[in-house]
Amino acid sequence: MIVGLDIGGTKIEGVGLDSNNYQTVVKHREPTDKSSYQAFLNSVMSVIHVVGEQGNIESIGIGCCGSVGNDGLMQGANVTVLNGQDFIGDIQRQINVPVAIANDADCLALSEFKDGAAKEASNSCVAVIIGTGCGSGVIINNGLVTGLNKLGGELGHNPLPNFSPDKDGAPVECYCGSMNCAESFVSGTGFARTFSDKYFVADSKQIMALHAQGDKRAIDHLDLYCDQLARTLACVVNFVDPEVIVLGGGMSNIDTIYPLVQQKLSQYTFTKSVQTQIVKNVHGDSSGVRGAAFLHSL
Numbered sequence: 001m002i003v004g005l006d007i008g009g010t011k012i013e014g015v016g017l018d019s020n021n022y023q024t025v026v027k028h029r030e031p032t033d034k035s036s037y038q039a040f041l042n043s044v045m046s047v048i049h050v051v052g053e054q055g056n057i058e059s060i061g062i063g064c065c066g067s068v069g070n071d072g073l074m075q076g077a078n079v080t081v082l083n084g085q086d087f088i089g090d091i092q093r094q095i096n097v098p099v100a101i102a103n104d105a106d107c108l109a110l111s112e113f114k115d116g117a118a119k120e121a122s123n124s125c126v127a128v129i130i131g132t133g134c135g136s137g138v139i140i141n142n143g144l145v146t147g148l149n150k151l152g153g154e155l156g157h158n159p160l161p162n163f164s165p166d167k168d169g170a171p172v173e174c175y176c177g178s179m180n181c182a183e184s185f186v187s188g189t190g191f192a193r194t195f196s197d198k199y200f201v202a203d204s205k206q207i208m209a210l211h212a213q214g215d216k217r218a219i220d221h222l223d224l225y226c227d228q229l230a231r232t233l234a235c236v237v238n239f240v241d242p243e244v245i246v247l248g249g250g251m252s253n254i255d256t257i258y259p260l261v262q263q264k265l266s267q268y269t270f271t272k273s274v275q276t277q278i279v280k281n282v283h284g285d286s287s288g289v290r291g292a293a294f295l296h297s298l
Contacts, residue, residue: 001025001055004293005047006107007064008032009079014047015289016054022115022290026054037081041090048095059098060091061295063107063288067150100295102137105129105153105248106144107291108281109137112246114294116282121243126236127281128155130229131249134183134190138240156183161231161268168228169194182232186225188250195221208254226260233261234268237276248281255280 001016012032016025028050033039048060066077072089074082091099102110109127112118118125128136134156138145145152157174160182165171172193174181184190188204195207199217202210210218233245251257258278266272281287 001051001057002293002296003048003051003057003060004107004289004291004295005044005060005062005064006104006289006292007044007062007079009034009065012043012047013289014051015286015293016051016057017290017293019058026051032079034079034081037085040079040081041087044091045094048091052095057095057097059100059296060095061107061292062088062099062101063104063292064101065103067103068101098296102144102146102292102295103135103153104288105135106137106146107289107295108246108248108287109139109153109291110144110294110297111283111287111291112248112281113139114291114297116287117246117279118244124240124242125244125246126153126240126242127246127248128233128236129249130186130247130251131188134187134232134249136236138242140240140242155232155236156187157181158232158235160185160228161235167224169197182228185228186232186251191221191225191251194224204250211256222254222256223260226257227264229257230261230264231268233278234265237265237269237274242276245276245278246281247278248287252280 002019004015006013010032011029013029015027018025028047030043030047033043066074066082069075072086074085074087077083088099112127113125123142125139126136136153136155138153157176160180163180171180172184173179174184192203195202207218211222262278266274283290
């Protein structure tokens, strides 16, 4: 069995996949205990042990907030008890199998490349999460691209291409300190923010409900959003030129965006007839935990 863990601020989900056919053998979920690092580690190990009762564990992959620094310690985790800890080492001291860690977008990319929406791709895909934030996972030559600074796939923190206040709204400072990051526009949060700034306060679901009723403001706003997303994804095509771009996160569930983004994409790419397909993920909320299980398979 290959095991994947999806660790969030509220829950830890574990899955065991048959290493031959990738069918799910077992799933288990427990609340995340953030009261201390030791309590957190204990809850992670509890999930591993329950999953391991269903078969021999060959490897463990972890989809988790934060990253491992050059010193081997966790950094940038919003589960703050993790920061500064030798998380991977502490797991390996309790179970003698290979352990790897990656962020949620990398895990989405792996899951969809291995047996999801990009499974027909020969060696490349990019997965983009458009949910609360915006991040991406990049697979080139069948391997994840993370980079020297562990910044591979930080698509959301590039400036929105061709930003125009007349078209896109007032300039906005991102929490990262940069101006007009793509995440501020193409995330679900950004979609709602830009509508609220222009018209009235509404969340994504309310905007799409108006869209379904034929509200011109919502229709125009979704068209603008798809243009912003097409501009962002065109940079991926111009630079990486992947075979497939897979979308995940809450905004990926709006089926209306796919033909609109596909149509607009070629307006912003070097070649005006790109073949790259923009597709919806197959595994949905399970992509993260399944992708984590595949971290040792590439």
